Amino acid sequence: MFPNNYINEIRNLGISLGGDESVRVFGYANEIRENIEFVAVRKIDLQKVIEQLEDAEEERKRIIIQADGVSESLLEKNFHDLKGFFEEKRKADDRIVELKRKLSDLMAQKADIDAKFEELSPSKGMTKVYRDVHTILDRICRAFKSAREKNLRNFLDKLSEHANSYLERLNPADFHGTVNIIERANGQAKISLVSSNGDHIYDPNGALKTTMYMSILFAISDLTTLTREEDYPLIFDAPTSSFGEIKEDEFYNIIAGIKKQCIIVTKDLLEKDTLTGDCRINQGKLENLKCSVYRIEKEKPFDPLDLSTVCIKISKIKD
Incomplete structure (x- = not known):
């Protein structure tokens, strides 16, 4: 009636699934539950990131709208340049x-060597001569360095003035700020407003x-004339080109009050003839000038x- 022996097989299977194997199988439930909780938390984090991205996109659109005329x-x-600048600044600060x-360690070593050198106190012979020469040269170097720094600072102050x-x-009657000139660590000058x-x-x-750099140019011209009695x-x-009519x-x-030769290449004196469409001299501006005026133009045809x-024609307009 019962040709198969399944009862023994079931009993053996039950024995095989007991002990450590039973613990391992029951552990799957905990692992599955932990994975489900982990995925749920990640979904919450993902939603927060999506909201941050949406806020960032809205901020990007707002900045583009406000920066009228500037491409994305x-x-x-500019953002990457600024980011790179701050990174370089951080590295420079660390450096x-x-x-x-x-430098502090080297100065301490130098002070220690100088102290030991002074302790030698030679009273005669070439050692005393060498020591005196060293002392004199050291003082001369310090004096030169101090004078250089003082003269440079005085020059920059006078140039700024x-x-x-x-x-x-x-x-x-317009905002202009103040020209500030400082010496960088590499010895170059930095100009800013x-x-x-x-x-x-x-x-x-x-x-x-433009007026800032012009001011520096005029100031250098003045100081060159005062210190070297040279003119150029x-x-x-x-x-x-970037001025309004009043600033022109x-x-x-200012140019009229400078007692030196000035050569100005400009289109300020030209205006368009409404009848012919050609460029002509603005006589009103020409009469206000007290200098020689030449017109440089292409010969036609x-x-x-x-x-x-193409040939250039130079005509004297005003003595």
Whole structure:
């Protein structure tokens, strides 16, 4: 009636699933529950990240709208440049701390060597001569270094003073800030504009930036004349291209008061003839000038496709 012996097989299977195997099988339930809880927590984290990304996207759109006329690629480039700048600054700050520590150690070593050298106290012979020579040369080096630093600081202060005088004259009744010139660690000079509260103006408008560099140029010209009694011409190429009409007049007034040769290449004196469409001299601006005026123009006709046919004509407009 019962040809198969399944009862024994079931009993053997029950024995095989007992003990350690039973513990391992029951452990699957805990592992599955832990995995489900882990996935649930990750889903919550994922939702938070998605919300942060949506907020960041809204912020990106807002910045692009506010930065009128600036492309997204340029904003991204500026961001990466700024990020790189801060990273380089961090590395430079760390490097400065390390170098200051090394300098302190070297100065301590030098002081120790100088003290041991002084303890020798030779009374005669070449050793005394060498010591005296060393002492004299050391004092001379210190004096030269001190004089160099003092002279450089005095020069930069005087250059800033002259430059700020010109900057104020080039920007009457307008904001102009103060020219600040400092020496960098590599020996180069850094020029910047600073407001009265000490904040640096990193991105001045075109006209203010141009007048800042012009002020430096005028100041250098003044100091060169005073210190070396040498003079050289000032050459400007379209210096007032970013100016308004009032600022143009101030620039030319300053030029008129400079007692040296100035050469200015500009289109300020030209205006368009409404009848012919050609460029002509603005007689009103011409009459206000007290200097010689020459007009440089291309002779007509010429072949617009052949550069060799273009000739330059120079005409004296005013003595």
